[in-house]
Amino acid sequence: MLKITRKVEYALIALRHMQSKNVDELTSTKEIANQYGIPQQLLAKTLQQMARDRILEAVQGPAGGYRILAKLDRISLKDFFEKLEGPLGMMDCYFESDCIQISACNIRVPIQRINDNLRNMFTQMTLQEVTQ
Amino acid sequence: MLKITRKVEYALIALRHMQSKNVDELTSTKEIANQYGIPQQLLAKTLQQMARDRILEAVQGPAGGYRILAKLDRISLKDFFEKLEGPLGMMDCYFESDCIQISACNIRVPIQRINDNLRNMFTQMTLQEVTQ
DNA sequence: AATAAATACGACATATTTAATCGTATTTAA
DNA sequence: TTAAATACGATTAAATATGTCGTATTTATT
Known part of the structure; x- marks a missing residue:
């Protein structure tokens, strides 16, 4: 993982x-x-x-x-990852709503907390910072 | 990813x-x-x-x-993930030293920066916080 | 003592995802 | 015209994640 x-x-x-x-x-x-x-x-x-x-x-x-071509200090690591790999989340249910067991699921909030922190972190880092 | x-x-x-x-x-x-x-x-x-x-x-x-059994507020998400999945890093070269191209590699520092931020983040979150 | 319901766990099988390769087309400097 | 580069869909191979099987062990209940 x-x-x-x-x-x-x-x-x-x-x-x-x-x-x-x-x-x-x-x-x-x-x-x-x-x-x-x-x-x-x-x-x-x-x-x-x-x-x-x-x-x-x-x-x-x-x-x-x-x-x-791009200004690397204007591209967040989140955008960079998402350009190359698609949506950045620890679980698909963060984006999709067709999870079969969604009604029974008890960890949507926990997962969302982790996801938000993760996305925040990668939003704050720029490509320039990382590769310079 | x-x-x-x-x-x-x-x-x-x-x-x-x-x-x-x-x-x-x-x-x-x-x-x-x-x-x-x-x-x-x-x-x-x-x-x-x-x-x-x-x-x-x-x-x-x-x-x-x-x-x-455990006190969940004493267990970081990092420790939790590592107990279940092993070392938490975005690349193995963070832990292993036998990468063939290690001498030519130019992204060890960048990767380490990302890794450190990631590990920091998960070190600061407790299992209690996430699951409560 | 026998039974049944639970955990314990290694070995195997399947499915999914990631990584790599193949083949062919297009562009353009020399 | 040729050669060296990018462009890109299709396919194969490898790695990882997920799920199943079979069997053993533990222990409350009868």
Whole structure:
């Protein structure tokens, strides 16, 4: 429980790598995959998604690659995680209302308390803070 | 990511159920399983583990069952989660040192920052607070 | 003493989720 | 025209979580 996924891991590695370069400089998937021993195809998908989410900018063609597009100090860790993984909650019943046993359930409030604290925490941390 | 497991879910349900009773009163696995629609065998294992962890007290034989043994306001959510699920960290490299690419890894510090915040948060919440 | 109802627990099976790979298309600098 | 890069849906593989089975042990009740 509470494990970070590879997708998020690879995304953080890539961001941190790009942060060590000049802002306009491009980084290819291959470069990162080789340097950190990451499956290239999988990393590619992650970077593509980040480009769709306007965190990165993609440049196609040879000598292409990615560079950081967004202001990382404006993106909370919560938003970052949710962009990559979907809604951030410790239980689905936090979002869905079709739990079969919802009427009998006695821990909705407890779970909500934990969830709220968790979300608060990740809302207060920015990507910049974490990756700088 | 960040999903609570059934084990933890069932443990919370059981605790909350028992909290609504007199402190000495026993609750059987069957009673909880029936009332909340939980697989009895699986719940049984969870309760057995909680008994081993001295959170619950088990009484065997017919008319046996479990009652709350520990002071719930003395148990942090971190300890509770770790008793049930093992070390609480967003990445294993927080605990293990045999990561193959540890030398190339550039996100140990970032991950540690997230981890520390997470652990802090769960250290400050007590089981009592959550389930009361 | 026998029975029945409960906990104890290892081993196995199934389901779900995550991670990785494959194949193909598109873009564009050289 | 070619080669090197991104784009992305489909599939496979691996890992984890969830659930079940079988059997043993304990003990109140009869």
